[in-house]
Amino acid sequence: MFSPEIVTAAVLNGLLTGAVYALVSVALTLVYGVLHIINFAHGATLTAAMFAAYVAWQAGIDPLVAVIGLAPLFFVLGYAVQRWIIGPASHGEDRNILLVTLGLSIVIENVLLATFRSDTRSIDVPYGFSSVDLGFVFLPMPRVIAFGITCVVALLLWILLARTDAGKAIRAVAKDKLGAALVGIDVPHVYAVTFGLGAACLAVAACVLLPSYFVNPRVGNAYVLVAFTVVVLGGMGSVPGAVIGGLFIGIVESLSGLYFGESLGQLGIFLIFILVLLVRPTGLFGARA
Amino acid sequence: MSRSGPVAAYGPILAVALLLAMLPVATSANTILNSMVMALLIALAGQGWNILGGYGGQFSFGHAVFFGTGAYVTALLQARFGVNAYVAFAAGIAAGAMVGTILGYLSFRSGLRGSYFALVTLAFAEVFRILANATAFTGGAAGTLVKLDVRPENFQFSSRAVFFWIALGLVTAVMLGVRFMERSRFGAWLVAVRENEDAARALGVDTLKVKIQAITLSAGVTAAAGGFYVQYFLFIDANLAYGTWISIEALLVPIVGGLGTVFGPLIGAVALHGLAEATKAIAGRIPGIDLALYGSLLVLAIAFAPNGLQGLMAKIGRGLSFGRAP
Amino acid sequence: MTTHRFGTTRRQVLLAGAGLAGTLGMPGLVRAQAAAVKVGVLQPLTGALAQDGQAGQLGAELAIKAINAAGGIKSLGGAKIEAVMGDARSTPEGGTAEVERLAAENVSAIVGGFASPICLAATQAASRYDLPYIVDVGVNDQIVSRGLKNTFRFAPGSSMVSGQALDNLVKLNDAAGKPMKTVVLVHEDGLFGSGLAKLLQAELPKRGFEVIDTIAHPTPARDMSNVALQIKAKNPDLVIPSSYYGEFVLLARTMQQQRVKPKGIYAVLNGAASNYRFVKEFPEAAQFVIDTNHWYDPRNATAIALKKEVEAQGKFFLYNVALNYSAMLLLADAIERAGSADRAKIIAALETSTFGGHIMPYGPTKFVNGQNTGAAAVNTQVQNGDIKVIFPEAFSDAKAVFPVPA
């Protein structure tokens, strides 16, 4: 039905889109894996980060430069929010965490609305319209860069988790928070660090997303459901699972969009999501719940 | 509560209902009536959620799937097949309940619990939303309009007060039903499932069956809210029917009001509705400020009343009685 | 029936007030005491449609400012118009709740709504009070086809717009020597996109065009690469998109990235091609995009002055501003002729309106079953960083660039 060129191009495009999904999902899965909560404020945080990148751009800083400052900034913000708002307000109860993050997402979205109004804004970076020409397909430069940065971030995160003491502490808390507390790990601190890492990942995602996308006070929500799908597919709490799952979903979405239409393409994602949950809720890529 | 007689059990519900029923007599302000109709509608949807989430401990993030099915079936049967509105409304409830049975069978049979169950419901709602948006039969993205023909036999009334009474009647009936459930074997088993599934199974509780029955009931009640929505606004589209807003409202009100309690959803709905109106009145003209305030107050409420408003009131009550003690 | 009794009572009070003003018959005295006429301005100020809602509100406010500055409603002794703002929160429930509040605050009429679902719910709620309601944008045809006596739509509905879009396209194409033969339709699967696509699919072949593909996409869409790729593969002469702002921006940008260059982009009721933000942010991607949409009359002196005023506030002169400005003037004219703030009289005055003092490229207003048959959409084209009207010629301020030079 479609020529091989288009199909190949669709796969490559899906891969590039998938990289952003991966980044957004890594943040989600990290928080889930350690805190065992579903963070309802995930989308709003992404939106906030995109507005931060937008403000930086208005001040003359390219998002790809701004990321150097925004990622640490969002780490600190994420840390603070978990440590001093979500943690204390939720009294450690799952349903309260759910409500607190829900409340936070309402606050974030509407503060953004009050500040920036609801206009959909986009930025025109110098490399915005340049492409990598593969002969049969043009790959948009901003998204190629996004792909590269995602790979770097995933690698850094993996090193952090696997090779550093902080990573060990995070993994210990994820496995058994009581045990971790018994051996002297400061669990609230680890929670906050994890939350901060998640927010930092979102800041990176925001910075690579902005040059090729747009921003308005509700934009983050478009990525949340997909991120959930990716996280479930990759196994809740599994970082490598989220990366592979993100890329996979990107390709599936692209191809099903091509063959079944864009609207039903998203349907395809959710059907996969439901199927995986019903058949193998621990995810396709291992990671025992 | 376990040994109270029928008067203590059902009396307060009827008393509250009677008191509320006076509202249209006390005020003819349609602003208030409309606002209360919406609050009751959310209370109804939330009571549905409460049956499964509050009593059964199965948190759904996708009750929109039931609300929307109730709404669409009610609307489509009238708009496409000229079915009588009341029949369509009943069919909407049945259809919603059926979707609940199927969804429950699929997910509970696979042993989904906790976050996994929450996510699968979310995904189902999203699938229904996309389908309703893309299918010609549902009117696609343009939605379905019920013909405006204000006659009581069409479940359309010129007076907001009548809608108010109907909504109140539905909420009251469901509250009585939930109280009855609380005092039945099914209710005891459902709570046992929430508290500890393995222990319940050991005591002879068919947990799968109980959960499926609970989600069926739950879905039927929330579907009733959807059907009522259609009769009130005479219009439904995919985002209204299956959007996340109703899933969130439905879970928010019982949690805020008091999870697994008969009055929780009603208290939560009235409180949250009042909060939204109040913040709107305070916030002035900059868009978003009111909702930001609303969100902040929500977070504060959870921080200081973690067991819902009823828990808070109970705490205050205890505090007062301790204070009075010599 | 409580509501009706309540409504009647209020109306009787108002009637008594108007009668009093009439019997006094002393303009000077009355002017000093003339009670303001309350008018509801209902817009989605928060939520998904807030951008449009805020623009609409601005238009209504500017109109009220102008009316009051010019002496208010003369037949009511110079009564000022007082706006009561309502936020529909981008949902039908929100719209209904605000109509109830506005009705309780005794407004004489309501202007606005913007989105079709909001308009459907709000007009119906207003009809309970026989409260005149002027729909500003809401293009769904069912808004005015339900037989609500209180409902008037100043702007064209979707069938009118799409009919005009087709007619104008044929004329443009004929004038250019029929360079366009093949068409790809791209539409959002939301409220107006799918209906429009269906209509175009049926009508275009009758007018000599071949629709070689129809591509639907969701809102929000995260990626338009596939759509661009498919367009590239089909290589049509003309692309007809109907999408909301964000998605069209994505599409236009992606097409540019993928070097997809059809001979023309002819949009219908497009969110972006008539939006200065898009033109400003992506001048290259926006260049020569044609839209069929609501637009102000660029030759109208008031419109030009108004545009300056809005832009001086650092805001964009979106069509919502012009439409709500005009709709409010239309309402003021009806109140003037009714000589009363009474709802029924305003409805009667609107029914017989021939109002021509608006800033839209329309003829005199004439309502048939609530629809202004004098309304019309025009073709705009982005030319060198500005949005120009290119068709019909009676209102144009630039010549069409059609087809786009390769």
Place this chain on the structure above:
Amino acid sequence: MSGPLLSVEGASKRFGGLLAVDGASFTVERGSITGLIGPNGAGKTTLFTLVAGFETLTAGTVCFKGDDLGRMPPHERAKRGITRTFQIVQPFAGLTVRENIAVGAHLRHAARGEALARAEAVAKRVGLGDRLDQPASGLTVAGRKRLELARALATEPTLLLLDEVLAGLNPSEVRDIVPVIREIRDGGVTILMVEHVMQAVMSLCDRVFVLAQGRIIAQGTPTEVTRDPAVVEAYLGHGAAARLASREVARG
């Protein structure tokens, strides 16, 4: 009626590479208290869950009143008259003692009033009569053990499966609860218990089966079994029996 109440034939359960229960066979006679003992990791609890239906057999059969239970789920078994307790107590924490027990009573009594009355009676039997309206979460460990027992008893079982119901109790608490268990049996309920507290096993059980590494290695009265060299070896390690025997010979 003839034949044992419960007979397990060649029961095996494999978890991945681990054979937790390996062809175990034993019987429980009507009206008896039968013990299932063995060192840690012997597979007692697994065998127990197989009988209760919480796990399915890899091989073998579990017959109750002569019928093969096959893959019957736990709640069906409870209806047939097999009810278990949990080693780690699993109270319905949010409910009162009365409501907890009523859940069990509802199995045979649909009406709420009856179930509550029944719960009260059972609570008195196990010594919880004065704590009926306390929340279950507020009970002491001993109280929770009694609650576990009461809930199971409220289902009116024919065969009661007690999983280390005495574990975690101090000696005086054990002394208090042993007669309760005996009374239950005297009331006509057959009991199969997995137990670690040997003192209780010795005083309660009519017959004992010893499980080691997934196999039944010995059976008999408590006294017989404790003299069995295989059992001593299983508990104390290889060669222990011989050493003990030689010591006794030397003393004798």
